[in-house]
Amino acid sequence: MILFLAYGAILLSFASGGAAIAHSCEPKVNKQLVFWLLGASGLSAIFAGLGELIYPEIRLDTLSLGLPWIPWHVHFDSLSAFFYLIIGIAVFAVSFYAPHYTHHEQKEPQGFAVLSLFTGLFIAGMMLVLLADDAFMFMIAWELMSVASYFLVAFQHENAANRRAAFLYLLMAEVGALLIILAFGVVASFADGFTFDALRASSIPTSWMSIAFVLALMGFGMKAGLVPIHVWLPEAHPVAPSHISALMSGVMLKVALYGLIRFCFDLLPEVHWEWGVVLLIVGTISALGGILYAMMQQNLKRLLAYSSVENIGIIVMVLGLSMIFLANDHKELAALGLLAALFHAFNHALFKNLLFLGAGMIHHQTHELNIDMLGGLIKRMPKTSFIFLIGCMSISSLPLFNGFVSEWLAFQTALQVDVLDNGVLRSLIPVSAAALALTAALAAACFVKVFGLIFLGVPRSRHAEKAKEIDNKGMLAAPAMLAGLCFFFGIFPSSILHLIDNVSKQLLGSTLPQKDVLSFLTLAPVSPEQASYTAPLILIGALIAAGVSFWILHRNSETTMRIAPTWDCGFGGLTPRMQYTSSAFTMPLRRIFATAFLLDEKVEKTMRENTKLNVADVRYSLVIQDHCWVRVYQPIERGVNRVAKQVGRIQTGNIRTYLGYSLATLILLLWVVSL
Amino acid sequence: MNWLIAILQTALFVALAPLLAGFMKFCKCRLQNRRAPSFFQPYRDLLKLTRKQPVISEDASWLFCAAPYIIFTAMVLAASVVPFIAVDLPTSAEADVIVLVGFFAFARFFLALAGLDIGTAFGGMGSSREMTISSLAEPAMLMAVFTLTMTASTTNLSGAIEHVLGEGLILRPSFVFALFALLLVAVAETGRIPVDNPTTHLELTMIHEAMILEYSGRHLALIEWASQLKFMLYGVLIANIFFPWGIAENFGLSALGYGLLVIAGKLIFLCIFLAFAETAVAKMRLFRVQEYLGFAYLLGLLGMLSHIILESTR
Numbered sequence: 001m002i003l004f005l006a007y008g009a010i011l012l013s014f015a016s017g018g019a020a021i022a023h024s025c026e027p028k029v030n031k032q033l034v035f036w037l038l039g040a041s042g043l044s045a046i047f048a049g050l051g052e053l054i055y056p057e058i059r060l061d062t063l064s065l066g067l068p069w070i071p072w073h074v075h076f077d078s079l080s081a082f083f084y085l086i087i088g089i090a091v092f093a094v095s096f097y098a099p100h101y102t103h104h105e106q107k108e109p110q111g112f113a114v115l116s117l118f119t120g121l122f123i124a125g126m127m128l129v130l131l132a133d134d135a136f137m138f139m140i141a142w143e144l145m146s147v148a149s150y151f152l153v154a155f156q157h158e159n160a161a162n163r164r165a166a167f168l169y170l171l172m173a174e175v176g177a178l179l180i181i182l183a184f185g186v187v188a189s190f191a192d193g194f195t196f197d198a199l200r201a202s203s204i205p206t207s208w209m210s211i212a213f214v215l216a217l218m219g220f221g222m223k224a225g226l227v228p229i230h231v232w233l234p235e236a237h238p239v240a241p242s243h244i245s246a247l248m249s250g251v252m253l254k255v256a257l258y259g260l261i262r263f264c265f266d267l268l269p270e271v272h273w274e275w276g277v278v279l280l281i282v283g284t285i286s287a288l289g290g291i292l293y294a295m296m297q298q299n300l301k302r303l304l305a306y307s308s309v310e311n312i313g314i315i316v317m318v319l320g321l322s323m324i325f326l327a328n329d330h331k332e333l334a335a336l337g338l339l340a341a342l343f344h345a346f347n348h349a350l351f352k353n354l355l356f357l358g359a360g361m362i363h364h365q366t367h368e369l370n371i372d373m374l375g376g377l378i379k380r381m382p383k384t385s386f387i388f389l390i391g392c393m394s395i396s397s398l399p400l401f402n403g404f405v406s407e408w409l410a411f412q413t414a415l416q417v418d419v420l421d422n423g424v425l426r427s428l429i430p431v432s433a434a435a436l437a438l439t440a441a442l443a444a445a446c447f448v449k450v451f452g453l454i455f456l457g458v459p460r461s462r463h464a465e466k467a468k469e470i471d472n473k474g475m476l477a478a479p480a481m482l483a484g485l486c487f488f489f490g491i492f493p494s495s496i497l498h499l500i501d502n503v504s505k506q507l508l509g510s511t512l513p514q515k516d517v518l519s520f521l522t523l524a525p526v527s528p529e530q531a532s533y534t535a536p537l538i539l540i541g542a543l544i545a546a547g548v549s550f551w552i553l554h555r556n557s558e559t560t561m562r563i564a565p566t567w568d569c570g571f572g573g574l575t576p577r578m579q580y581t582s583s584a585f586t587m588p589l590r591r592i593f594a595t596a597f598l599l600d601e602k603v604e605k606t607m608r609e610n611t612k613l614n615v616a617d618v619r620y621s622l623v624i625q626d627h628c629w630v631r632v633y634q635p636i637e638r639g640v641n642r643v644a645k646q647v648g649r650i651q652t653g654n655i656r657t658y659l660g661y662s663l664a665t666l667i668l669l670l671w672v673v674s675l
Numbered sequence: 676m677n678w679l680i681a682i683l684q685t686a687l688f689v690a691l692a693p694l695l696a697g698f699m700k701f702c703k704c705r706l707q708n709r710r711a712p713s714f715f716q717p718y719r720d721l722l723k724l725t726r727k728q729p730v731i732s733e734d735a736s737w738l739f740c741a742a743p744y745i746i747f748t749a750m751v752l753a754a755s756v757v758p759f760i761a762v763d764l765p766t767s768a769e770a771d772v773i774v775l776v777g778f779f780a781f782a783r784f785f786l787a788l789a790g791l792d793i794g795t796a797f798g799g800m801g802s803s804r805e806m807t808i809s810s811l812a813e814p815a816m817l818m819a820v821f822t823l824t825m826t827a828s829t830t831n832l833s834g835a836i837e838h839v840l841g842e843g844l845i846l847r848p849s850f851v852f853a854l855f856a857l858l859l860v861a862v863a864e865t866g867r868i869p870v871d872n873p874t875t876h877l878e879l880t881m882i883h884e885a886m887i888l889e890y891s892g893r894h895l896a897l898i899e900w901a902s903q904l905k906f907m908l909y910g911v912l913i914a915n916i917f918f919p920w921g922i923a924e925n926f927g928l929s930a931l932g933y934g935l936l937v938i939a940g941k942l943i944f945l946c947i948f949l950a951f952a953e954t955a956v957a958k959m960r961l962f963r964v965q966e967y968l969g970f971a972y973l974l975g976l977l978g979m980l981s982h983i984i985l986e987s988t989r
Contacts, residue, residue: 375794378736389738398784399770399777411773411817411830418825426983430821431976437817441810444784448806452791452799458734522768531830534769538752541769545751546744553893559728561740566732566793566889580791580799588807592965 003059003076005048006084006131010124012041013091017120024113034116035099038123042092045127049085053078053499056506066136073195075133078503079266082342083130083258086349089485090251091123094243097357097478101243101364115155119244122148126255135184135194142180142259146173146223149252152244153236165235172222172232179219180259186212187267199267209268213275216263217282223256226316227286228628230309234293237305238369242360245301249308250353254345257315264323265338265507273327277428279320284432286313287439292596295446295589296624298582300359300369303450304352307395310439311348315341317432318410324425325416331510333416336525338504339497339512340409346496347394347402347489354391354482358384361470361479362454366463371450372581376459380467383476385455390483392451394490396444400539401490405523407440412531442589449585458576491535493523583622590624598625680926681764685755687935688911692754692903693717695910695942702950717903721896729892732793742789743890743897749782750904757911760934761923762833762840771830772820776813779864782901783809790886801885804961808870808882811968812863818975819856822849822982823916832912836919844920849986852978854917859971861909863964866902868953870964873902880958907942914941 016037022029052059061074098119102112125145132138150173154166187209188194191202204212218229225233237245264271290310297303322337361384362377363369378385390401397403414433417426459465470476489496505511512525524532553559568574583590590597600623608616650661697714704711713719731739755766756775770778787806790798824830826849827838863870866883876884887898915922921937923930959967 376734378738393784396780396784397777398781399774400781404774404777408773408777415821415824415830418828423983427980430818430825430979430983433821434814434818434972434976437814438810441780441813444780445787445806445810448784448787448791448802452788452802456736456738456788456792457794457799528768529829529831529834531771531773532768533771533774537769538774541752541755541766542748546748549747549751549897550744553725553897556726559726559892561729561731561892563733564730566734566795574795576794578796579794580796580803585799585803588804588961589810591962592807592811 002048002051002055003061003074005044005051006076006127009041009045009048009084009088010127010131012037012044013120013123013127015120016041017117017124020113020116020120024110031112032099035095038098038120039092039095041123042088042090042095045084045088046092047088048076049081049083049088050499052076052081053085053502056502058506060133066140070134070136070194072137073133074131074137075196076131078506079258079261080130082346082500082503083254084127086254086346087123087126087130087251089482090247090349090353093353093357093478093482094247095478096474096481097360098243100472100475101241101360111155114151115241115244118148118151118155119247122152122244122247122252126252129255130258133196135181135188135196135199138259139177139181139184142177145252145255146170146177149173149244149248152248153240155241155244156239159239162239165232165239169232169236172229176219176222176229179215179222183212183215183219183263186215196267200269202269204269206272209270210272210275213264213268214278216260217278220256220260220263221282221316224253224260224312224316225256225286225309226282226312227289227309228632230286230290231626231628231633233309234297234302234305234626237308237356238299238301242301242356242363245305246353246356246360249305249356250349253308253312254349257312257319257345260316261319261338261507264319265326271323271327273324273422273425276320276323276325276327277425279316279323280428280432281320283313283315283317283320284435286310287317288313288435288442289596291439291442291446292589292593293624293626295442295449295586296583296597298371300362300371300450300454301356303371303446304355304359307443307446308348308352310443311344311352311395314407314410314436314439315344315348317436318344318413321410321413321429324420324429325413326508328420328422330416330419331508332512333413333419334508335501335504335510335512336409336416337413338508339500339525340406340413342500342503343409343493343497344403344406346500347406347486350482350486350489351391351394351403354387354479354486355395357479357482358388358391361475364475365467365470366461368461368463371453372583373461374454374459374464375457375461375576375579376455376464377467378455380459380464381455381469383469383480387476387479387483388455389451390486391479392447394486396447397440398444399490400487400535400542402486402493403490405490405493405533405535407436408523408533409525410436412525416526445589449582453580453582453585457579460576460579460581491539493535494521497523596627598627598630599623600625677765677926680761680931681755681766684759684761684764685751685766688754688757688759688907689751689900689904692907693721693900695907695946696903698943699906699946699950702947703953706950706954717899721900724891724896724899725893727892729890729894732889734794735792735889738785739789739792739889740894742785742792743894743901745785746782747897747901747904749778749785750901750908753778753908754904756832757908758833758836758915758922759911760931760938761926762836762919763924764833767831767833772824772832772835773817773830775832776817776820779905780809780813782905786886786898789890793889795889797885797888801882801888804882805886808863808964808968811965812860812971815856815968815972815975816860816864818972818979819853819860822853822975822978825979825982826850826986832916836915836922837924839916840919840922840924847982847986849978849982850917852974852981854913856971856974856978857909857913857916859967859974861913862949862952863968863971865906865909867949869956869959870967872958880961910942910945911938914938914945 128141190204294306318341326334394401604619606617608614701711787802790802827835923934
């Protein structure tokens with residue numbers, strides 16, 4: 001039954017793509033059918049995921065698809081189900097959001113058909129990845145996901161910059177896929193067959209196992225967006241339509257994480273703590289680098305893309321912790337780490353989806369994504385602003401919201417370091433915990449900037465001034481639903497943590513140290529003496545404290561508020577341009593972390609009448625470049641160009657030379673055959 | 676019964692916070708050869724502000740009016756978590772020290788947003804600086820706190836204090852480092868000299884005051900009270916974690932009374948110490964603050980390493 005639901009979700013998303021084609025060929029077919037099918041697919045995936053998580057059981061199946069002698073092996077366990085749930089929620093939300101959004105973004109029917117077709121294929125591809133139980137099916141599904149999403153990124157291909165971003169995405173996706181194939185190949189060469197069962201049973205030597213791990217980390221990391229192989233993310237996310245960026249950032253990156261978890265924790269026969277350290281360091285760098293670059297962005301969607309790099313970094317970091325504990329035979333703590341990582345992945349899917357959809361709403365109403373051109377939207381778009389505020393609070397990991405719970409669990413995992421024997425680990429992990437604290441604080445600063453500059457203050461442009469609230473219910477309902485979930489799982493995290501615990505039971509053979517303390521109210525993952533967090537009581541306390549103070553202060557009716565113009569220091573003429581901008585807001589941090597960026601800051605002053613004091617005009621320009629581009633990618637690009645030029649020398653353009661090449665090849669082949 | 680005591684303790688904490696601020700002002704005035712206002716002046720100020728009519732900018736949104744209540748509430752919640760007179764109260768099991776830091780972050784988030792709400796340059800300046808300083812202070816604080824929690828192997832404040840009490844007086848090098856790290860962070864986070872000056876309204880230097888420049892009336896009263904609470908929270912945190920002796924371990928009336936007296940003594944001592952420091956040190960440039968906080972972080976790190984290398988049982 002549950003497997004049927006899982007298949008149903010895939011078929012429905014294929015059908016949604018099919019309905020889009022049918023609509024473009026035959027306009028009688030209702031356009032809304034596309035979104036109905038998409039929503040049904042999401043719902044089906046949610047039920048499949050929940051069903052499996054509630055009744056954990058490994059469900060196997062074989063489909064007679066693919067190559068004749070290698071049927072597709074299907075495998076649906078708690079880990080797959082958990083990611084199914086993430087996809088399901090995101091797709092369900094998007095199916096409400098997309099009708100109005102795509103209607104306005106794209107007028108011509110062909111565009112709509114292309115967009116919806118590839119959306120359906122993309123979602124089906126992601127779900128197939130989760131079902132795969134052999135390397136062949138995995139790679140086919142993976143490629144379906146990558147290629148379909150390439151067409152989505154390249155959707156608005158009229159713009160040259162978009163084509164470039166899409167090509168970069170495709171290139172990195174394919175290089176990543178090659179690395180993943182190699183990783184599977186390394187393991188498979190010590191196993192008989194390509195099914196995951198065979199890979200699990202392989203007797204692979206440790207050194208080859210490490211090679212496979214590094215290949216998998218690079219391959220999956222390229223998709224997930226780990227520093228320094230994250231560069232496609234900030235290019236591709238801003239150019240895709242918003243609901244697609246929401247799916248890509250909220251869900252596709254999670255599928256890459258699924259691959260990493262499946263490969264490292266499940267397929268490889270054993271884990272080593274050194275790998276955990278690698279994950280920890282890579283994760284820390286990604287988290288810090290991601291948030292520092294996010295802070296400096298002016299384009300909202302670019303900023304959100306960098307913030308995804310940060311969150312993926314946090315997840316990988318906690319996975320590293322889990323791996324370290326697992327390799328040191330502390331299975332319960334490994335389960336705690338895995339729980340924290342998976343819950344953060346879940347939360348990130350919720351709030352990043354919400355924020356991308358919110359960015360789409362802002363763009364839809366103002367045609368503007370530059371933070372410095374917005375402002376004052378809280379009065380013009382009150383509902384959107386409230387929903388967006390919840391997203392900002394969740395991602396800044398403030399208490400009472402879901403982001404805080406997963407970060408809290410991550411800290412709790414890191415603080416269990418005392419059980420380890422290795423002194424290096426014992427000092428490394430707290431330092432990474434402090435880096436996590438820095439990341440969280442910087443994320444809060446970043447999202448204060450985002451919300452403050454977009455929604456608060458005075459409009460900085462005419463577009464922002466003329467903005468109106470979204471009048472489509474579905475477009476508001478999707479992010480509102482996600483915001484509700486963010487709040488719900490912030491208050492009652494145990495409701496989902498119970499289910500995630502089943503994943504670690506299946507994967508690691510161990511649950512949380514004390515399962516019974518995961519009560520409805522209190523969260524005490526290790527033991528109640530060590531740490532506890534009772535969100536519902538805090539919420540009640542907050543309501544009481546706020547209510548009492550409000551009541552006391554509002555008894556006196558003489559103190560009703562008076563509305564007055566803003567004080568302008570007596571000079572008169574406050575203008576919106578006097579407000580802090582994005583680059584002004586982040587200037588102190590830019591200066592403090594100057595070495596993290598490649599800064600090109602120029603101030604040009606034009607003087608009046610040749611004196612040095614009388615400034616007529618000031619121009620300020622700031623270009624911030626990613627270190628990775630200059631230090632990693634440009635050398636590679638130059639190297640590839642150089643090699644290509646050398647290879648180009650054999651291309652003489654003379655037919656006799658080519659005939660000579662053919663002859664030489666023929667002789668060589670004959671020699672090979674005769675051996 | 677326990678809940679009642681917990682709520683009473685929180686109420687007492689909230690009620691006493693302005694008194695501590697008044698005392699701090701008194702110490703500073705006396706050290707600087709000025710005539711000091713009464714200890715109760717902060718109460719009079721708060722009362723006066725609540726009776727005044729608040730003036731709101733026409734560009735302000737609902738967030739501007741809601742922020743003071745949110746900030747105040749977050750601080751009250753933080754006050755309920757920190758053991759003040761007695762340990763082992765049910766409220767401290769509700770949230771641990773990481774949640775406490777979360778409450779501070781919550782208040783700061785809304786304070787910074789409120790600063791940006793009116794759309795003046797001052798507000799933005801204050802928000803930008805506040806978020807910068809706090810993002811550097813938070814890891815330093817957590818580093819110091821983690822040293823404690825790893826020693827006590829709990830992040831629960833009551834548990835950590837009971838652990839220190841149970842161990843008796845041991846001079847741990849890690850605690851000395853953590854104490855100084857936390858002191859430096861407390862100075863930065865509560866906006867005291869040398870990081871920020873609560874008594875100045877000079878545009879080049881102000882941080883906290885720049886954010887709340889547009890507030891008046893009861894909103895200002897709430898924010899002022901919240902920052903007094905924050906000051907007292909850090910004071911009580913430092914006093915009770917590092918020198919917990921005297922805190923009430925049962926809920927008998929005499930133990931509670933004794934606990935109140937002892938914490939009052941500790942806070943008076945801390946205030947005098949801080950007043951001396953503030954009088955002796957000048958405010959530093961904004962872009963020296965990162966060195967200051969970097970030093971705090973380093974102290975926290977040293978505390979952590981000395982715990983791992985010197986003190987750990989393994």
